[in-house]
Amino acid sequence: MTTDDDAEAHRAAVVAAALGVVGTGLAVVGFWSISGPHLREVQALGILTSSAALWILRRSRGPKSRARSNALFLLVLLPTVVMAWMVDDARAAHSAYWVPYEPNKLSALTLAIIAPPSWPIGMIAILLFVGTALLHHIMLADAIRARMSVGEPFAIIAYGVFALVVLGFKQRGYALRGELEHARAEKVALERVAHVSMALRDLANTPVQTLELVRQRLLTDDPQLGVQTKRMGRALERLRRLNDILAPYQSAVVWDGEGTTVERELLSAKARIAAPSSRRQS
Amino acid sequence: MFLSASNLRWSLTVTAALLDDDTDLLEVLAELLQERDCRCLLAHSLEELKGLGPEVLAADVAVLDINLGAGQPSGIDAYDWLVSQNFAGRLLFLTGHAHAHPLVARAERLNRATVLDKPLDGEVLLDRIMGVGVGGGKRAGDHVAP
Numbered sequence: 001m002t003t004d005d006d007a008e009a010h011r012a013a014v015v016a017a018a019l020g021v022v023g024t025g026l027a028v029v030g031f032w033s034i035s036g037p038h039l040r041e042v043q044a045l046g047i048l049t050s051s052a053a054l055w056i057l058r059r060s061r062g063p064k065s066r067a068r069s070n071a072l073f074l075l076v077l078l079p080t081v082v083m084a085w086m087v088d089d090a091r092a093a094h095s096a097y098w099v100p101y102e103p104n105k106l107s108a109l110t111l112a113i114i115a116p117p118s119w120p121i122g123m124i125a126i127l128l129f130v131g132t133a134l135l136h137h138i139m140l141a142d143a144i145r146a147r148m149s150v151g152e153p154f155a156i157i158a159y160g161v162f163a164l165v166v167l168g169f170k171q172r173g174y175a176l177r178g179e180l181e182h183a184r185a186e187k188v189a190l191e192r193v194a195h196v197s198m199a200l201r202d203l204a205n206t207p208v209q210t211l212e213l214v215r216q217r218l219l220t221d222d223p224q225l226g227v228q229t230k231r232m233g234r235a236l237e238r239l240r241r242l243n244d245i246l247a248p249y250q251s252a253v254v255w256d257g258e259g260t261t262v263e264r265e266l267l268s269a270k271a272r273i274a275a276p277s278s279r280r281q282s
Numbered sequence: 283m284f285l286s287a288s289n290l291r292w293s294l295t296v297t298a299a300l301l302d303d304d305t306d307l308l309e310v311l312a313e314l315l316q317e318r319d320c321r322c323l324l325a326h327s328l329e330e331l332k333g334l335g336p337e338v339l340a341a342d343v344a345v346l347d348i349n350l351g352a353g354q355p356s357g358i359d360a361y362d363w364l365v366s367q368n369f370a371g372r373l374l375f376l377t378g379h380a381h382a383h384p385l386v387a388r389a390e391r392l393n394r395a396t397v398l399d400k401p402l403d404g405e406v407l408l409d410r411i412m413g414v415g416v417g418g419g420k421r422a423g424d425h426v427a428p
Binding site for chain 2: 198201202203204205206208209210212213214215216217236239240
């Protein structure tokens, strides 16, 4: 779970709350003629709940709480579920023939699209609308079921299945994004290590070359000095091998001037190393 | 004493212009080359190199450190200046930087130059500067690693 996932969960809750306000507002107008006082109370409660959730989410500062975002995401759905149930009852009572569970179908698909980065939350949200529609279908009297459009309950089941498939793609997208971010973070870290390795290599090479030349200068016929220069030569050979260890990292370095933080840090470090010596060093 | 024209000895066989911002490296390299009867002209920067006058342009070989310090003209700038002045000698770059470094990559693309990687074995470095075993002295795009 990353900070980005927390932000996505927050965004999902904000969108769900905003859609709750807009959707319920449209339902108030759309079903005004067939709604009774109870439905209007639930609609009012829905708008109130979504507005309150929106307010809580918008006023939060700093790090986003994933748990709170997910809780609010599900909370704003509850009045909508009740409202969808009551709307179907009202349409059954006032229409000779109607297409049932339309708010449930629309909600299931919408929730699949706006779901937060969490399989359980997405599935609960979708199944909440599909499950209550199926339950309602079972509870409706045969006479009422006879007046609804053909195809139910398979239509709402199909919507549920399709919504779960869309949810799968959505969650896969979140997972891929997470993997990409992880890979990017690894690349940045590797580049940093590579820059440091290269800087160490570059800093070491000039003094090693100087020591090698000094060793050459000390080569004389004096047997004692010869022993020392041989020892020095072996030590220098080991230092030279450091290059072989560091060399593979150079391919990971992206040279883009002195603009990156790492490059600025390294320039500063090189300046500090060079400063104490009166002798200049490349 | 390396820089003075009065030190010129006509018996010397090779004249080398050495450009490096590391004084220790520059001096010990010059001492070793002088033991091989090589006359050395030393410079720490492009400005000093230019200040050495026409003797530099008549040198048999120029050994240029690629990175001469932050904000300073590089060995590549020295190469460009020498070529623009019709320098006829061999051109060797000496660098401790990785091949992927932009300046080293540029140096490797230059036709007349050979890039020598620090740290080289002392004998090998001296041989390269003196032109021993380099078949005419110039190998375009050549690169010598430790």
